[in-house]
Amino acid sequence: MIHYAIAKVFGPIFFGRGFCGWACWTAAFLDWLPIAENKPVPKKYTFIRFPVFAISILIPYIFIAKGYDFMHTHIYENLGKYDQLIWFLVGNGIYYVLAIPLAFIFKKKRAFCKIICPVSLVMKVPSSIALLRMEPSKKECIECKLCDKNCPMDVNPMKYIKEGKKITSTECILCDNCKNICPVGAIK
Ligand code: SF4
Ligand code: SF4
Ligand code: SF4
Known part of the structure; x- marks a missing residue:
């Protein structure tokens, strides 16, 4: 318990x-x-x-x-x-x-x-x-979709980051994969 x-x-x-x-x-x-x-x-x-x-x-x-x-x-x-x-x-x-x-x-x-x-x-x-929450940094997303491809929970982080929003999906497990793979550091 x-x-x-x-x-x-x-x-x-x-x-x-x-x-x-x-x-x-x-x-x-x-x-x-x-x-x-x-x-x-x-x-x-x-x-x-x-x-x-x-x-x-x-x-x-x-x-x-x-x-x-x-x-x-x-x-x-x-x-x-x-x-x-x-x-x-x-x-x-x-x-x-x-x-x-x-x-x-x-x-x-x-x-x-x-x-x-x-x-x-x-x-x-x-x-x-x-x-x-995972959230956008001040760096601009270049829409490479690497974060989407590497998300273990199919959250599609690019959709949130591109729109400047925090990742609010309850499927997000805060694993940092998207943050670590992003080539421009658009996720923090
Ligand atoms: S932190 Fe992990 S689960 Fe959450 S959006 Fe990024 S890659 Fe997907
Ligand atoms: S508790 Fe979370 S990480 Fe563990 S098996 Fe269930 S969904 Fe997967
Ligand atoms: S990995 Fe970074 S630059 Fe590529 S789509 Fe995702 S947020 Fe945008």
């Missing part, structure tokens, strides 16, 4: 989806995959996140309704089949089992983030009012 509060619910009011860009252990592994391409994920697939989110809420609800005592069953105690540690490992295992093939199928390391990750939907809400 502490992790969720800081990284995913209240923290994003300040640093948006910085957790996704800098701290997520799933994405850390995905970023190492040997995939050179960064193809945009077709928008129709990004809606799969919504039923996944509903299922991810439903599963714990069913077990709690069936009498699972999450307040008193602690990690390292009762390593039975419903133990929290096993849930944690199984949950993360499911992430990797889905995320690695998706990255190769869609030729995009973070395809999982765009298509499946239910947590992204939680973070998008507070991120909509985030204080920290």
Whole structure:
């Protein structure tokens, strides 16, 4: 709950989806995959996140309704089949089992983030009012589109920068790729 509060619910009011860009252990592994391409994920697939989110809420609800005592069953105690540690490992295992093939199928390391990750939907809400944003510098954009091609989250940063606007998309994970690749330093 502490992790969720800081990284995913209240923290994003300040640093948006910085957790996704800098701290997520799933994405850390995905970023190492040997995939050179960064193809945009077709928008129709990004809606799969919504039923996944509903299922991810439903599963714990069913077990709690069936009498699972999450307040008193602690990690390292009762390593039975419903133990929290096993849930944690199984949950993360499911992430990797889905995320690695998706990255190769869609030729995009973070395809999982765009298509499946239910947590992204939680973070998008507070991120909509985030204080920290990528923004245009005083240098003029030459419309080379390198930022668009290298954005891992298909944000299309050029659209914002060209118009002199901050990048307000809740898909932006503040990874700095666009800033680092820009040949004229138009993004800060
Ligand atoms: S969208 Fe999900 S998997 Fe991707 S970086 Fe964010 S929390 Fe991690
Ligand atoms: S490349 Fe830029 S716009 Fe895209 S996610 Fe990273 S910081 Fe945000
Ligand atoms: S990389 Fe820089 S110059 Fe090129 S389109 Fe993006 S903001 Fe403009």
